[in-house]
Amino acid sequence: MQLNPDELIRISNLKVTFPLDEGTVRALDGVNLSIKRGKVLGVVGESGCGKSITARSILRIIPDPGKIDEGEIWLRTTVGSSDGSERMVDLARIDPNSEMMRQIRWGEVAMVFQEPMTSFSAYHTLGDQISEALLTHRHVSKREARQRTIEMLERVGIPNASTRVNQYPHEFSGGMRQRAMIAMALICNPSLLIADEPTTSLDVTIQAQMLELMQNLRQDFGSSIMFITHNLGVIAQIADEVSIMYLGKVVEHGRVGDIFNDPKHPYTIDLLNAIPKIAGQRKDRLVAIEGNIPSPFERVPGCPFHPRCSRMIEGLCETQAPPEIEFGNGHFAVCHLYPKII
Ligand code: SF4
Numbered sequence: 470m471q472l473n474p475d476e477l478i479r480i481s482n483l484k485v486t487f488p489l490d491e492g493t494v495r496a497l498d499g500v501n502l503s504i505k506r507g508k509v510l511g512v513v514g515e516s517g518c519g520k521s522i523t524a525r526s527i528l529r530i531i532p533d534p535g536k537i538d539e540g541e542i543w544l545r546t547t548v549g550s551s552d553g554s555e556r557m558v559d560l561a562r563i564d565p566n567s568e569m570m571r572q573i574r575w576g577e578v579a580m581v582f583q584e585p586m587t588s589f590s591a592y593h594t595l596g597d598q599i600s601e602a603l604l605t606h607r608h609v610s611k612r613e614a615r616q617r618t619i620e621m622l623e624r625v626g627i628p629n630a631s632t633r634v635n636q637y638p639h640e641f642s643g644g645m646r647q648r649a650m651i652a653m654a655l656i657c658n659p660s661l662l663i664a665d666e667p668t669t670s671l672d673v674t675i676q677a678q679m680l681e682l683m684q685n686l687r688q689d690f691g692s693s694i695m696f697i698t699h700n701l702g703v704i705a706q707i708a709d710e711v712s713i714m715y716l717g718k719v720v721e722h723g724r725v726g727d728i729f730n731d732p733k734h735p736y737t738i739d740l741l742n743a744i745p746k747i748a749g750q751r752k753d754r755l756v757a758i759e760g761n762i763p764s765p766f767e768r769v770p771g772c773p774f775h776p777r778c779s780r781m782i783e784g785l786c787e788t789q790a791p792p793e794i795e796f797g798n799g800h801f802a803v804c805h806l807y808p809k810i811i
Contacts, residue, residue, distance in 0.1 A: 484499055484537070531754075543559055600618045
């Protein structure tokens, strides 16, 4: 597999299942997506659509008993190269417990989780935990690791960083903990930062500060960002491109302007209609998406969105899987509506 020169990572036909006593959950059912160097890809969808499992597949930290059944995850990396040159590795084929995967995790691909309290140990200072990432992945002395940790805490906006480096996670507010989590993720200067709903548990003021911080850090560090959220409003502020996921598949992808101004897939259109509009009339009601996501054990035939789709074509959508239709500039949607129009 050859990645395009501007691509950092490409996921092709990724399928992940969870074999359980009650049946098999198809968490990912053929995910295709790509992230360009230095760009932000927003990944959007309702809970259970496979956003987080896609991220965890990249890091090979899928919870038990989940497993990758099929597909490829090609990453451009310098890990394992003696002269620092880049090569492509298929992360789906690497042993999750191998030294190479350990080096890629945090060293090249780092993740910011929704609730940092569950990611930090309560028994060690934040400074020690952030320094540890640096000591594990980069050849630096303890003194240098501590100094760089303080600088990074300052960089993400933590005041009195040289004092707070000695404090424990419970001594930080939610917003400050999230900043510390970002500092830990960026301390090794990863080529890809995965942010999984990083602002969901924060109030709107702190949320806006976090988005601005991530934009600034992206420019300074040149990292690509995979920004996972259920909130399209957040995506409009931070992303260059957007992938919309539904039931373990990417159903539409495009540049952020194309998705917001000319959405093609009925699910994307419904998601956009569900965003509250400040300029709307008082009588305007929020449009809710009809129906619910099917049971995770259920396999929906044809188009997975057909039970909820207001534009479903009877006799076609519920029986045949829709094709991927390209609209130019990398914008595509997986839907039966368009071959007849274009
Ligand atoms: Fe709706 Fe049919 Fe398109 Fe699916 S394929 S989104 S059911 S129109």
